[in-house]
Amino acid sequence: MISMLGMTTLSKAKALVRKWTPRLGLSDWDVTVRIGDLGTDRDAEVNLEAGRKEAIITVSADHDEDLELLMIHELVHLHFAWAGNDHAEGSGVLEEQAVWAISKALHRKKRGTTPSDQK
Numbered sequence: 084m085i086s087m088l089g090m091t092t093l094s095k096a097k098a099l100v101r102k103w104t105p106r107l108g109l110s111d112w113d114v115t116v117r118i119g120d121l122g123t124d125r126d127a128e129v130n131l132e133a134g135r136k137e138a139i140i141t142v143s144a145d146h147d148e149d150l151e152l153l154m155i156h157e158l159v160h161l162h163f164a165w166a167g168n169d170h171a172e173g174s175g176v177l178e179e180q181a182v183w184a185i186s187k188a189l190h191r192k193k194r195g196t197t198p199s200d201q202k
């Protein structure tokens with residue numbers, strides 16, 4: 084059973100994944116989004132099967148971080164699939180730093196260049 088907040092978050096997250104998957108060159112991936120309880124310290128996570136190019140992004144309905152930044156972040160992780168880290172099992176600190184740097188830059192660029200895109 085998903086709450087109203089969860090339903091809203093899920094539909095927004097799915098739309099954001101549809102928007103960013105081609106922009107990030109990840110159209111050959113099969114990305115599923117779901118709502119899940121990740122505890123208090125995590126807003127989202129991605130589980131991926133690199134060989135089949137399948138990914139499942141789980142997002143918390145009561146996430147604190149901007150949803151678009153979260154979706155960009157989890158999608159950028161797919162580019163690091165070759166590193167063999169399953170994000171759910173805790174990927175390396177360096178990967179996490181790289182993914183945050185790239186996703187925040189993309190998120191800022193979006194806001195800077197296309198104001199009409201903002202919510």
Ligand SMILES: [Zn+2]
Nearest residue numbers: 156160179182
């Ligand atoms: Zn991450």
